[in-house]
Amino acid sequence: MKHDQIKQRFGIIGHSEGLNRAIDIAVQVAPTDLSVLITGESGSGKEAMPQIIHQLSSRKHNKYIAVNCGAIPEGTIDSELFGHEKGSFTGAHEMRKGYFEVADGGTIFLDEVAELPLPTQARLLRVLESGEFMKVGSSKVQKTNVRIVAATNVNIPEAIKKNKFREDLFYRLNTVPIEIPPLRARKEDIHLLFRKFSSDFADKYKMPSIRLSDSAKELLIKYRWPGNIRQLKNVTEQISVIEQDKYISAEVLKKYLPEQAGSSLPIIYSGEKEGLSEREILYKVLFEMKKDVNDLKHVVYQVLQNGSETNKSDVNSQAYERLYGQAAQANEGGIQLEQFAPSKSMESNDQVSKSKHFVPQEESEVEEEIYQEVEEEAEDESLSIAEAEKKLIIKALEKHNGKRKYAAEDLGVSERTLYRKIKEYDIQK
Numbered sequence: 001m002k003h004d005q006i007k008q009r010f011g012i013i014g015h016s017e018g019l020n021r022a023i024d025i026a027v028q029v030a031p032t033d034l035s036v037l038i039t040g041e042s043g044s045g046k047e048a049m050p051q052i053i054h055q056l057s058s059r060k061h062n063k064y065i066a067v068n069c070g071a072i073p074e075g076t077i078d079s080e081l082f083g084h085e086k087g088s089f090t091g092a093h094e095m096r097k098g099y100f101e102v103a104d105g106g107t108i109f110l111d112e113v114a115e116l117p118l119p120t121q122a123r124l125l126r127v128l129e130s131g132e133f134m135k136v137g138s139s140k141v142q143k144t145n146v147r148i149v150a151a152t153n154v155n156i157p158e159a160i161k162k163n164k165f166r167e168d169l170f171y172r173l174n175t176v177p178i179e180i181p182p183l184r185a186r187k188e189d190i191h192l193l194f195r196k197f198s199s200d201f202a203d204k205y206k207m208p209s210i211r212l213s214d215s216a217k218e219l220l221i222k223y224r225w226p227g228n229i230r231q232l233k234n235v236t237e238q239i240s241v242i243e244q245d246k247y248i249s250a251e252v253l254k255k256y257l258p259e260q261a262g263s264s265l266p267i268i269y270s271g272e273k274e275g276l277s278e279r280e281i282l283y284k285v286l287f288e289m290k291k292d293v294n295d296l297k298h299v300v301y302q303v304l305q306n307g308s309e310t311n312k313s314d315v316n317s318q319a320y321e322r323l324y325g326q327a328a329q330a331n332e333g334g335i336q337l338e339q340f341a342p343s344k345s346m347e348s349n350d351q352v353s354k355s356k357h358f359v360p361q362e363e364s365e366v367e368e369e370i371y372q373e374v375e376e377e378a379e380d381e382s383l384s385i386a387e388a389e390k391k392l393i394i395k396a397l398e399k400h401n402g403k404r405k406y407a408a409e410d411l412g413v414s415e416r417t418l419y420r421k422i423k424e425y426d427i428q429k
Helices: 003-010 017-029 048-055 077-082 118-130 156-161 167-173 187-205 214-222 228-242 250-254 278-309 315-332 349-354 360-399 404-411 415-424
Strands: 036-039 064-068 107-111 147-152 176-179
Touching (some): 017 176, 048 064, 048 147, 077 118, 118 147, 118 167, 187 228, 214 250, 360 404, 360 415, 404 415
Parallel strands (some): 036 147, 036 176, 064 107, 107 147
């Protein structure tokens, strides 16, 4: 079957080499029963590939079930996938079949598979290896003949290093890998997709289709599109509904393209995967700043200790340089640390002994006080961050009348992560 036929049948727009390569692999692997792992950024269109694989396989007349693993709370994910027996847990008033039993002979698409908790990953591995599973609360082994297609926007090799994903499960799922390129790598497809979406929304809202000026087309293609196709569709819909003049200039289009986080701001970076959200970046910066402040306090304490145990000959060199070096870094982040800095007049042992921080008869009291302050403030900072996170969650839940799905979207986390945090902080909502 040719590319154009496949694209027309499954509603795929684009002619880029990366997209065509992904379609070729999906078509070739479809007649087999091999497991497939689809990787790509969020919003890049991964959900089209499992549809192609299922519809072009011998299983096409059987069930096809798509499961968003990140949207199911950790406490119920095993029940959803494998089913449960009556009375196996509180609220299990009757026996329930899981997706692997319902889809026997068909295909299951596990979206956001990297969000699965480790115990569930072990159960999934058993299904892949032997086709066997057990319902929650049962000791009876059941068989299933299900083809598994999984997708993720997570760098799984990195997740394996952090012990968040099983390496053996990765190799089982990754029998055939399919990579979906991000929209910024499909520049020739961006305007095609925009025209398709604008035509669809014109029909939907009974209005003329929007058109772009040459400068607007150039801006559209040059934009990075961190949200990929999903973001492009959202922007197209906004413009279609809001703008009365259907001929869109670059100035008008620019109003609908949010500035890309991190494009002009200095960010502490340690080599993690691209694509962190603004909230994640903010938390990262805050934690790095907190670490710098705590390290600086310990340096002050060490300076005091060295001052009491030696002739203070090293204070002017190594300790002083470390202290002011870290203070300079912290000041770049707007933290004022003058209260910790020793006087710059400390150029000799005599001057050190005259400093208010190093009065000999008060050394032991000062050291003890500083040490206690370091420990107490470090603990207070950890507590304050947890309290702030708890307040954010409570506020989001109140805003959405306790609906976790919408609160999770507002907070920028998965529903399962929110469920875990609610349990961790014992939030009664």
